[in-house]
Amino acid sequence: MEVKLLTEHYDKPEFKNIEGYKKHGGYEMLKKAFKMKPKEIIEEVKASGLRGRGGAGFPTGMKWSFLPDNGETRYLLCNADEGEPGTFKDRMMMEKAPHQLIEGMIISAYAVNSTKSYIYIRGEYTQSIRTIEKAIKEAYEAGYLGKNILGSGFSHDMDVYSGAGAYICGEETGLISSLEGKKGQPKLKPPFPAVQGYLEKPTIVNNVETLAAVKYIIRDGAAAYKKYGTEKSAGTKLFSVSGDVVKPGNYEVPLGYSLKDLIEKECGGLKPGRKLKAVIPGGSSAPVLNAEESYRATMDYECLAQMGSMLGSGAVIIIDDSRCMVDLLNVILHFYHHESCGQCTPCREGTGWLEKIVTSIMSGRGRPQDIDLLDTVAQNMKGRTICALSDAAALPTISFVQKFRDEFEYYVREGRSKVTGKQLRRHNNRGHHAEMHH
Amino acid sequence: MFQLSADGKKKVQEYLKRYETKRSAIIPALYIAQQENGGWVSPDVVKHLSEVMELPMTHINEVLTFYTMFNKKPVGRHHIQICTNVSCSMAGGHDLADYLCERLGVVDGEMTKDGRFTISRAECLGSCDTAPVIQINIDDYIENVDKAKLDQLVNQLK
Ligand SMILES: Cc1cc2nc3c(=O)[nH]c(=O)nc-3n(C[C@H](O)[C@H](O)[C@H](O)COP(=O)(O)O)c2cc1C
Ligand code: SF4
Ligand code: FES
Numbered sequence: 001m002e003v004k005l006l007t008e009h010y011d012k013p014e015f016k017n018i019e020g021y022k023k024h025g026g027y028e029m030l031k032k033a034f035k036m037k038p039k040e041i042i043e044e045v046k047a048s049g050l051r052g053r054g055g056a057g058f059p060t061g062m063k064w065s066f067l068p069d070n071g072e073t074r075y076l077l078c079n080a081d082e083g084e085p086g087t088f089k090d091r092m093m094m095e096k097a098p099h100q101l102i103e104g105m106i107i108s109a110y111a112v113n114s115t116k117s118y119i120y121i122r123g124e125y126t127q128s129i130r131t132i133e134k135a136i137k138e139a140y141e142a143g144y145l146g147k148n149i150l151g152s153g154f155s156h157d158m159d160v161y162s163g164a165g166a167y168i169c170g171e172e173t174g175l176i177s178s179l180e181g182k183k184g185q186p187k188l189k190p191p192f193p194a195v196q197g198y199l200e201k202p203t204i205v206n207n208v209e210t211l212a213a214v215k216y217i218i219r220d221g222a223a224a225y226k227k228y229g230t231e232k233s234a235g236t237k238l239f240s241v242s243g244d245v246v247k248p249g250n251y252e253v254p255l256g257y258s259l260k261d262l263i264e265k266e267c268g269g270l271k272p273g274r275k276l277k278a279v280i281p282g283g284s285s286a287p288v289l290n291a292e293e294s295y296r297a298t299m300d301y302e303c304l305a306q307m308g309s310m311l312g313s314g315a316v317i318i319i320d321d322s323r324c325m326v327d328l329l330n331v332i333l334h335f336y337h338h339e340s341c342g343q344c345t346p347c348r349e350g351t352g353w354l355e356k357i358v359t360s361i362m363s364g365r366g367r368p369q370d371i372d373l374l375d376t377v378a379q380n381m382k383g384r385t386i387c388a389l390s391d392a393a394a395l396p397t398i399s400f401v402q403k404f405r406d407e408f409e410y411y412v413r414e415g416r417s418k419v420t421g422k423q424l425r426r427h428n429n430r431g432h433h434a435e436m437h438h
Numbered sequence: 439m440f441q442l443s444a445d446g447k448k449k450v451q452e453y454l455k456r457y458e459t460k461r462s463a464i465i466p467a468l469y470i471a472q473q474e475n476g477g478w479v480s481p482d483v484v485k486h487l488s489e490v491m492e493l494p495m496t497h498i499n500e501v502l503t504f505y506t507m508f509n510k511k512p513v514g515r516h517h518i519q520i521c522t523n524v525s526c527s528m529a530g531g532h533d534l535a536d537y538l539c540e541r542l543g544v545v546d547g548e549m550t551k552d553g554r555f556t557i558s559r560a561e562c563l564g565s566c567d568t569a570p571v572i573q574i575n576i577d578d579y580i581e582n583v584d585k586a587k588l589d590q591l592v593n594q595l596k
Contacts, residue, residue, distance in 0.1 A: 085523045085562035123465075123507045124563055126576050159456070164465050165507035167561065181461025181497070183504035199458060242525040242566035249567045284524055284562075315566075317524055331527050335561055 002266065003228060003236050005216045006209065007252045010096045016131065018138040021099040027144055029218045033107040034152040036218075041111035045214060047222035049234030054079050054170075054207030055283065055313045056388075057301050060214075064112050066194035067202045075203040076109045076117035077179070078211055080132075081163055081170035083122060084283035085335060086315030089238040089250050090208035094121070094128035098135035101208055102158065104215040106144060109156050111214075112204055116157050119208075120175050123164040133160050167339040171387045172205040173197075174341070185341045186387035209238055209314075229255035233300035237314050241267050244274060244320035259297040263318060274320040278403070282312025284332045285392035287399035288319075308399070324417040325404040327424055329397065330358045336393035347390035350381035354397055361408065364415035364423050371408045374401050440482045442490060446470050450490055460493060464501045467491060468508050469576075477517060477575070478509035507576070514555040516595045519573045520583075522559040525566035530584070534570055535559050537585055538592070554595065 014020025021027070033041060046061030067074060078101070082090040093101060101119070109117050121129050136158055139145045147155045161179055168174045169184035176198050178184035197203025213235060217225045226234045233255035239262060242248045246268030253262065259279065263269060270276060279294040280286055287309040289297060297303055304311050319328065337351035354377055357370050378394040378401075385391075401408060410418035417424065442450060449470055453463035464487075471483045479502055488495040502508050509517070518538065522531040535546070538557050542550050549556045565571045568581035572588075580591070 082564050083562065086525060086566055087562075088564045088566055091564045122564070123469075123505070124560075124573060124576070127578050161457070161462070162465065162469075164468070164501075164505035166505050178465075179462060181457075181459055181464045181501065183500050240566065242569060243528055248525075248569075280524070317566075319528075323528065328524060328528075331522065331524055335523060338561065 002252055003254050004252050005220075005236050006093065006097070006100065006212050006238065007250065010092070015097055015099075016095075016135075018099060018135070018142055021097075026099055027103055027142075029215045030103055030106055030144060031150065033110055033218050034150060034154070038111045038113055041107065041218065044222045045111070045217055048217045048225040049222075049229070049232075050210065050213055050217060050225070051233070051301065052207055053209035053213070053237065053314065055084060055285070057311060060206065060210055063194060063206075064108075064204060066192065067112055067204070068195055070202075073116070073201050074112060074114040075198045075201055076105065076112060076114040077172075077175065077198060077203060077205045078105055078117065078119040079170060079172065079175060079205055079207050080119050080121040080125070080128065081167075081175060082125070082208075082313075083167035083170045083339075084285060084313040084315055085332070086240060086242055086280065086283050086317045087313040088240045088242075089314060091125055091128050092250050093208055093212060093238075094125070095131050097212070098131050099139065100215060101132070101212050102135055102139050102144070104212040105158065106139075106149070106156055107218055108204075108206070108211050108214050109158075110152075110154050114204070115155060116159075118159055118161050118179060118198075120161045120163060120169070120179055122169075123162050129160060129162055136160065166341075167335075168341045168387070168389060171389065174387070175205060176203065183341075185343055186389075188386050207313075230298075230300045230302065232302050233311075237299065237311075239299065239314045239316050241316045241318065243316075243318040244270055244323070245318045246271060253299070256298050256300040256303075259299055259316070260295045262299065262316065263294075267318070270318070270320050274322060276318070277321045277323060278319040278325070280315075280317040280319070280396075282310045283315040284317070284335065284396065285388075286310045286312045287395045288325075288403060290403045322419065324419040324424070325400055325407045326358065326362060326411050326417060327420075329400045330355070330362055332396055333358055333393060336389065340389060340393075344385035344390060346381045347385045347393070350377055350390060351393045353377050354393060361411050362423070363425055366408075366412035366415075368409075368412055370412060371401060371405065374408075440471070440475055440480060440486050442471060442486065443474055446474050447490060450487075454491060460491065461497055463491060464493070464498055465505070468498070468502060472508060477513045477515070478511060512549060512553075514549045514553055516554060517556045517558065517575050519558045519560035519563075521561070521563045521565075521569070521571045521573075523562035523566075526562070526570040529569035531570040532559070534572075534583060534585065534588060538588060541589075541592070555592070 009015040051057040169178040173187040174184040193203040276291040333355040337355040378397040381394040453466045520535045
């Protein structure tokens with residue numbers, strides 16, 4: 001069953017505006033937070049077990065306590081770049097509940113003593129940008145942003161920044177470079193943004209859903225929040241489910257929820273006559289699960305890690321038995337090759353090779369050794385680069401080849417898909433970030 | 439030679455003051471200039487922005503070349519971007535792109551001779567529950583697209 005904390009009022013159009021939002025208790029938690037000391041809020045967030053919802057699952061309270069106590073200006077950046085294929089939860093929150101994000105951000109900013117925040121929204125999300133800009137204006141007019149908010153002595157400014165089409169800007173150091181008006185290339189860590197981030201100042205980067213959840217931790221308390229979920233995966237999580245189910249959409253369930261129930265109860269099951277083949281449980285960067293694993297999986301950090309995959313951003317792509325896995329891997333690899341920023345050789349070259357090999361298999365020119373070659377190339381891309389994009393291409397590749405090897409072998413042998421019986425050629429003709437550089 | 443309109447110039451000046459650094463105004467300025475220049479950023483746009491913003495051309499080019507939403511060559515009045523990432527391609531995104539390219543007699547990224555359309559394949563647009571999805575220029579998404587809907591759109595757009 002869904003447990004609706006963040007999504008409770010999504011169905012009410014008035015929730016978008018400040019009046020409607022206030023009717024449902026909006027900005028009351030900001031008042032409550034101002035009665036607490038910033039340190040108490042950080043402790044509460046730590047105790048809640050909240051982990052980052054943007055992909056890496058890092059404990060939020062711990063990240064906040066990494067900020068150095070040196071009196072420097074601190075920035076809070078909300079990561080609304082949402083580019084992980086399959087993910088559409090942050091867009092929906094910005095469009096349906098913009099004030100919930102803003103309130104969560106002001107509370108978080110107060111907790112970490114930041115005077116300025118940005119919401120970095122991917123450029124394609126023009127509707128989200130409009131909605132958030134309007135909501136920020138309303139919040140200023142109502143005195144929830146600006147100088148001495150509600151007489152608390154705390155001042156905070158908030159603004160929106162629009163990206164312009166680059167998945168890599170979702171990586172936190174890439175996001176920072178982009179916000180500084182440069183190309184969005186990631187930087188080597190350490191230094192971590194909490195120590196040296198935006199304009200070299202201490203900076204906290206958190207995902208949309210993470211920051212919105214903070215409001216509910218303040219509302220219900222850490223103990224109540226922790227009641228949802230498992231030992232190591234506390235709270236509720238938004239899952240963006242797409243692909244071969246009857247009712248795709250965003251669903252908020254407690255972490256630890258059964259993937260089978262998510263598919264069958266929330267999403268209305270598979271399409272008539274179809275059988276489950278595979279699930280990508282955490283965005284296209286997450287290694288694929290086969291049907292047997294999918295039916296056993298629970299949607300939490302531990303279980304998916306134990307199965308060799310990850311919870312990632314919470315994008316769940318359901319794949320039924322009518323799908324060709326070679327084709328799907330090709331789509332995924334094209335994406336990572338296109339989005340590699342090109343700084344690191346294993347990533348730039350590796351993503352190119354992987355795409356090339358699968359494309360060649362798909363055009364009937366595959367050689368038997370290509371299947372092991374995919375694995376070899378992918379193995380050499382792991383853990384050797386500035387950011388995790390290289391792994392994000394390598395790990396799914398390894399899992400596809402390992403779990404659906406028969407489909408790759410058939411394609412190489414027969415020159416056509418084992419599933420569809422056809423040979424598919426993709427006409428992809430776009431430039432690559434890496435190639436566009438001077 | 440490209441020149442920003444008075445209104446465009448004013449907006450760029452506002453962006454120069456809005457963020458902590460002037461360089462952060464490059465992305466918004468490129469959006470404004472691209473729109474005023476018929477949908478793409480030509481070399482004279484970069485030169486003009488460099489003068490108006492008092493920033494070196496290398497800074498502007500760095501941004502221009504990195505981000506895919508800035509077009510480095512002319513595009514049609516309607517730049518139709520069809521998502522072909524996982525969920526959309528499962529729902530027929532690639533087939534739609536092939537169909538439209540064939541109907542208009544172009545390949546990916548190519549502009550139709552009459553300057554009406556450019557067709558591109560896009561990466562995940564973050565609307566996978568309503569796949570397949572398309573975006574025309576930078577307007578709101580069009581969801582659950584099929585061939586009939588696409589035909590209707592193409593017929594309407596002048
Ligand atoms: C290639 C790449 C892309 C990423 N894209 C996003 C994204 O679109 N949104 C996001 O919140 N985090 C993204 N991340 C994770 C961020 O680097 C960062 O961990 C996150 O924003 C931290 O917020 P959280 O702790 O609240 O999750 C990405 C990471 C990588 C390596
Ligand atoms: S791993 Fe890839 S995307 Fe990340 S910094 Fe290196 S080249 Fe760029
Ligand atoms: S795959 Fe097309 S919107 Fe996500």
